[in-house]
Each structure stands twice: as structure tokens, then as C-alpha cells.
Amino acid sequence: MSAGTPDAVVSIQSLSKVFGKGGVTALQDIGLEVERGEFVSLIGPSGCGKSTLLRIVGDIIEPTSGTVSVNGKPARRARLDRDYGIVFQAPVLYDWRTVAKNIALPLEMLGWDRGRRADRVKEMVELVDLSGFEGYHPWQLSGGMQQRVSIARAFSFSPALLLMDEPFGALDEMTRERLNLELLRIWDEIGSTIIFVTHSITEAVFLSTRVVVMSARPGRIAGIVRVDLPQPRTAITREDPRFFELVTEVREQLHAVGADEVLEEATLQ
Amino acid sequence: MTAIAQPIPRATLANRVGRRARDWVPAVAVFALGIVAWQWLFPDVFHIERFLLPRFSAVMSTFWHKRSELWGAGWFTFKEALGGFALGCSVALVVALVLSRWRRLGQALMPVAIAANAIPIIAFAPITNAWFGLLSPWSKIVMAAVLCFFPVLVNTLRGLTSVPPESIELMRSYAASERAIYRRVRIPTSLPFLFSALKIGCVLAMIGAVVGDYFGGSTKALGVEVQSSVSLSQFETAWSAILVASILGIAFYATIAVAERLALSWHPSTRGATE
Numbered sequence: 001m002s003a004g005t006p007d008a009v010v011s012i013q014s015l016s017k018v019f020g021k022g023g024v025t026a027l028q029d030i031g032l033e034v035e036r037g038e039f040v041s042l043i044g045p046s047g048c049g050k051s052t053l054l055r056i057v058g059d060i061i062e063p064t065s066g067t068v069s070v071n072g073k074p075a076r077r078a079r080l081d082r083d084y085g086i087v088f089q090a091p092v093l094y095d096w097r098t099v100a101k102n103i104a105l106p107l108e109m110l111g112w113d114r115g116r117r118a119d120r121v122k123e124m125v126e127l128v129d130l131s132g133f134e135g136y137h138p139w140q141l142s143g144g145m146q147q148r149v150s151i152a153r154a155f156s157f158s159p160a161l162l163l164m165d166e167p168f169g170a171l172d173e174m175t176r177e178r179l180n181l182e183l184l185r186i187w188d189e190i191g192s193t194i195i196f197v198t199h200s201i202t203e204a205v206f207l208s209t210r211v212v213v214m215s216a217r218p219g220r221i222a223g224i225v226r227v228d229l230p231q232p233r234t235a236i237t238r239e240d241p242r243f244f245e246l247v248t249e250v251r252e253q254l255h256a257v258g259a260d261e262v263l264e265e266a267t268l269q
Numbered sequence: 270m271t272a273i274a275q276p277i278p279r280a281t282l283a284n285r286v287g288r289r290a291r292d293w294v295p296a297v298a299v300f301a302l303g304i305v306a307w308q309w310l311f312p313d314v315f316h317i318e319r320f321l322l323p324r325f326s327a328v329m330s331t332f333w334h335k336r337s338e339l340w341g342a343g344w345f346t347f348k349e350a351l352g353g354f355a356l357g358c359s360v361a362l363v364v365a366l367v368l369s370r371w372r373r374l375g376q377a378l379m380p381v382a383i384a385a386n387a388i389p390i391i392a393f394a395p396i397t398n399a400w401f402g403l404l405s406p407w408s409k410i411v412m413a414a415v416l417c418f419f420p421v422l423v424n425t426l427r428g429l430t431s432v433p434p435e436s437i438e439l440m441r442s443y444a445a446s447e448r449a450i451y452r453r454v455r456i457p458t459s460l461p462f463l464f465s466a467l468k469i470g471c472v473l474a475m476i477g478a479v480v481g482d483y484f485g486g487s488t489k490a491l492g493v494e495v496q497s498s499v500s501l502s503q504f505e506t507a508w509s510a511i512l513v514a515s516i517l518g519i520a521f522y523a524t525i526a527v528a529e530r531l532a533l534s535w536h537p538s539t540r541g542a543t544e
Contacts, residue, residue: 060441081444082442082443082444086438086439088438088439090433094453094454094457096535097535105453106443109440110443
């Protein structure tokens, strides 16, 4: 198994996924390298397999053919070594656990002792600005706050890689923009690598160092847009003329693959 | 729900007790009216005969005079119900864990369990009496156990398997073992289902034990007491025995309800999510 670039956190080679016997080809011949410290977004129409790709990288589902390595190891090994954190569109919090205990869940699984867990939870609660809510249960929080708990949980054990599957998709536009900024701040502070699935062109351009545009049926990589906007990104970034150029570039690539549904959403924004 | 900016102050204890008390007023009033109707309205206004429904005060008097005999019988039968409940529920829990772990097996057996859940199992009471002996407590314990078994199995299994797939995926991302997934996700998720089932189960266990007695049993048993009193036209005694069965049944149910509250203190339904 070739490891690709030495600094690659994720290396995907000629990966395909077919669901069922002779059924739907969800992904075809995907190749992608993600380097340390990158923020890579996957964007494309429904059915382009972007969530499937993310789950294959996380070894939640298995590819039909091809290889995925994470930190130079097979995806299975990387999962067993707890090399990545994951955030879903739903916060996936456990109602019977408080905010603090939800954040501590991966730390428990890693066998951290109580004192060390408490210290880290305190740091994470401050990082996502939820101080005072440690003893609350998830259903007592708003959707945006729940998703912040889920992000704190994913970052709590400082995984080298973060997989995020439309984490802000269910939130309103204002909460989403605020959490975008928070995510960038955390990414900068912790210095991890992020693969981020989204439906939103502006969100992808605003957050990423690279945007991977995918086409549907079968899911393929149609193009990659390198986002050369200056770091750190702030609210001003959204008004940068270069930001609009890049949004247009991603939009045109999506148009070329016939992703009208993503484009419709983009014109609404 | 709007975004909460500040932690919500918990309602003070006095406040909560006050509101709890007010919530109970209508129920207590209905109960009192029922007693009044039983004591005066039915015998004096509707002329309902003693063999149909003896006066409340007459039942109370017998209930007091025969208290040691009645509670002795009550305890005897309650032990049968409790034994059956413990047996039926624990077997159901183990089977539910096994069937949720090995889905194929679950898929094969579930339709049978659901069908069995719908049959009037109490009809087998004379059969269990024949199998385990009329006078043996085991004939009633087994009846109660079989009555508890199916609803507890079906509900618990539903709870164990109704975990959202992403909850499991999250645990897998932490390289969690199957056992850790059960301990941290499946079992906590199934608890509300389990407690609903236990509340149904405790009622069924009492029914199983008492009705089992009706088809014959030890003279120390409550069901036998009801039956023999009726045949001797001692209706006050029969009603007193029924009262004992009711009190024991309600106490049994209430104990489980309290355990549920303690175990599910995190659950929105027990914490007033809409406050």
C-alpha cells in the first residue's frame, strides 16, 4: 500500500463503492490526498456520495475497492487507534448524559481518569462558549448549542483528523455563520485537519483551504478549487471580491456537473 | 424553542410541592365522591343489594376485623406475584439482550413473541395448576411469569434496537466494543421502554397470581379467600380481600414508578421539559 505524500493525513486511492449486489455505484474511482492542517470541503448534489466518502474514511462503512489510509495506516487501524473525531448533521448527544458527560464520552473510552477528564471538559466547554451549562441535559439546549457540544466532544481528545458531515445543515443562517467562525477559531487553536461535507457553496468557500466538487451517479470528483483567501478568515472575508470569484468558480463547476439543486440553494443565499 | 442565553433557574422546592399538591386536588375529589356514592348513593338511592355491592362501611369493618387473615393471604399471593414478576422479567431481559445482539435470531422469533403477546395467556391458568400442582405456589408463579414475559420482552427488545444508527456510528468511531455500546447506548436508550413494560408486567403478575388462585390453590391464598367468601355469601370479606389485592397492586406499581423516576431522572418526561 503506497502512502502518498509523507505529510498526508488522508490518502484515498482509486476508491469505489457499490451498494448491494450489482446495485447503485455511489462512488467511482475517487483519489484524494489531504495534508496535515488542511480544511477540505466536499460539495455536490444529493447522491454524489460525499457522506458515503466521509464514512469510508472513518471506517464506518467499507469501500468496494480501493484503499484509504489515515495517518499512513489503513482506515480500520486508524479507527481502532481513535485517530479521528466525527460530527454528524444531528448532534447525536445522549439525553441521559449532561453536557459535561457528553463531552467526556470519548475521553472515557480512551480510559482517561476522572481528574484529567474534568480538566479537559472544562477547557472544551470554554472553547465552545458553554460555561454554566455543564450540568444541563441536551434537550434543555437550543439546536446551535447542542451542535457546539457535539463539536466540543469531537475535539476533546485532540484527534489528528476531524470528519464533519453537514454539521451546520440543520441550523438557521445566523447560527450557522457564527458557528463557522467558531469552528475556524478552534481549528486554528487546535491545529487539526478537517474534512467537511456541506451543501452550501458559501460555507465551503469561507471555511476551506480546498473545495472538492463532486458529481452524482456515479459519485466522482469533478474538480478541486484551491481557496487562496487570507487566514484567519473573519466576517470581512465574506465581502472580499476574491471570495465572490471563488464562489462563482465553485458554482460553475457544480453547474457543469448538473448540480442544480445546490445551485438553487446558492441563489437563495 | 428559542436559544437559551442564561441557565434557567430551577423552580424552588416549595413552588414545586405547591403545584404538585394542586395537581392532586381533582383526583382526590373524585376518589372522595366515589366513596360517598359507594356508602350512600348506591345502597340508599339506587337500592343496590348487599350481594351485589356491600356498603363501604361494612366492607371497612370486615377489612379491620379480619385484617390479620386478609393481609396474611395478601402477602402469600403477593409473594407469588413477586416471584413470577422477577422470574418472567429477568428471563425476558436476558432473551431481549440475546435477540438484540443476534438479529437473525430476533427476526425469526419476534413474530412468534408478538403473536404470543396477543393471546389471553390467563386462559392457561388451569393448565399450570395441573402442571405444577394445585397447592404449589409454583403454579401461580409460573402463570405470573408467563404473563409478564411477553410484554417485557417485546418492549425491551424494541428499546434495545431503536437506537439511531448515528449513535452507534459515533461509538464505533471511538472503537467501542459491542459491550461498551450496550452499556453506554443501547441499555440507557431502552430504559424508558423497559420501565413501561415493568409497569404493565407488575399488574399482570398480580392478575396471574390472583386468577391462578381462582382455579384452586392453598387456603392461605388471597384468590381462594375471595372465591370461598363469595360461595359462603360473605360478600364483605370478598370485597375486603379484593381491597387488599388492589392496595398491594397499587403499591407494587407505585414502587416501580418511583424506581422509574429515579432511574430516568435525566429524561425529559420526568423533568418537565416544557417548564
